[in-house]
Amino acid sequence: MEGKIRVGCIADDFTGASDAASFLRRQGMKTVLFNGLPEEKLPENCDAIVVALKSRTAPVKEAVNDSIQALKWMKAQGAVQLYIKYCSTFDSTKEGNIGPILDAALETFDIPYTLVCPSLPVNGRTVKEGSLFVNGIPLHESHMKNHPLTPMWASDITVLMKEQSKYPCMKLSIQELREGKEAVLAKVEKFAAEHPRFYIVPDYYEDAHAELILGIFGDLSLMTGGSGLLGAEAFRKKAAGEAKEEMTVPAEKSLLLAGSCSKATLEQIDTYQKAGGFSVHVDPLRLLNGEVTVDSLWEEGKGASKVLYYSSDKADNVKKVQEAGREKVAELLEQTMSMLAQRAVKDGYTQVIVAGGETSGAVTQGLGYQSYLIGESVAPGVPVMTPAGNRALRLVLKSGNFGQPDFFERAVKMTTEGKRGE
């Protein structure tokens, strides 16, 4: 395969990017993650690049512009294959941003079709008969129906896409995929005769299904989805070497931040607290009325060698708090977490571990590092990362619903003692 960079991937938020990067790294590719469109030069011998955008909840036009600009930049760097990574729970609204970004990519690169494949079976996200399930529950009946920013209204991907995209979807069942490349491509051609641009939604509910999909569509110049395809065995053939960076540092102080209100994060906080971990509650109402501030929160946790700050709460409480203005509350909490992280790094903390995509985005923006080298994973899709600008720091950024119940403990251990988490 020609070209130096095997895969150029954009992701719609930071943890989505680190998720994709962790799987590329596990395929043996030296992977660098950029926070936003890079201004730096590409490091030597890098096999995969991932650009983290903030396009999941940005205004549609901005999200589309940022995505297309980043994809064009990757192509200009010689990326052989482009990948648009969105959330495995298809986080979007009826306006976008998944549909408009994919439509614009097809148009910009003049591509007739690509895959829409959010599956990530290792984390319980599966697609069957074109519908997305979270641990066996249809997406719109899962916790995602209560998501603070992108509450999901349907599970059928064609229905989800119909609202936000100009182009139709064609479903492919496992039986159809099993008919083999020739038969499948004949069906695709038939569909193409009536639709100049469209999407293919393949079923993918067991790990082995990735091989079927990649066997037929693995060389498309553009693919889109969660990170399930990136982690598949059939993707490994693209790897150029064996990346083996060690990502441990002598134990110093660890800062843990949780802004995610997902079921998994709530359980992880509970497990951490039950094991005696020290934590400080970041109460949005008290922050709003000025009873607590970043300064007072910092003072509360400062002395501890390991402290968890969390605002995470159950859906009913989140709804009540959001009466003060959803965006306003989200912004205030995200900025608070970001400022706590900045203080910690200044104060010599060597581990920063964050739960929640938007929260992680705010934290990384606040820390201001432009690129990260990707190391081993604490859990599937959650790698240890080292900023190019601060080799002593280890960051672990977790998408809301990822990770085992004892995730926080594992992340601290792995970044300080070098234990593998998976």
Ligand SMILES: Nc1ncnc2c1ncn2[C@@H]1O[C@H](COP(=O)(O)OP(=O)(O)OP(=O)(O)O)[C@@H](O)[C@H]1O
């Ligand atoms: N108690 C709370 N009340 C209202 N909003 C909250 C509360 N705690 C956190 N939030 C906000 O909810 C949002 C959670 O989004 P975030 O992306 O961080 O987590 P997530 O959606 O679970 O993760 P992911 O996007 O990776 O699935 C953030 O904007 C956060 O500030």
Ligand SMILES: O=C(O)[C@@H](O)C(=O)CO
């Ligand atoms: O795909 C996922 O589930 C995650 O990488 C993510 O994007 C959640 O923010």
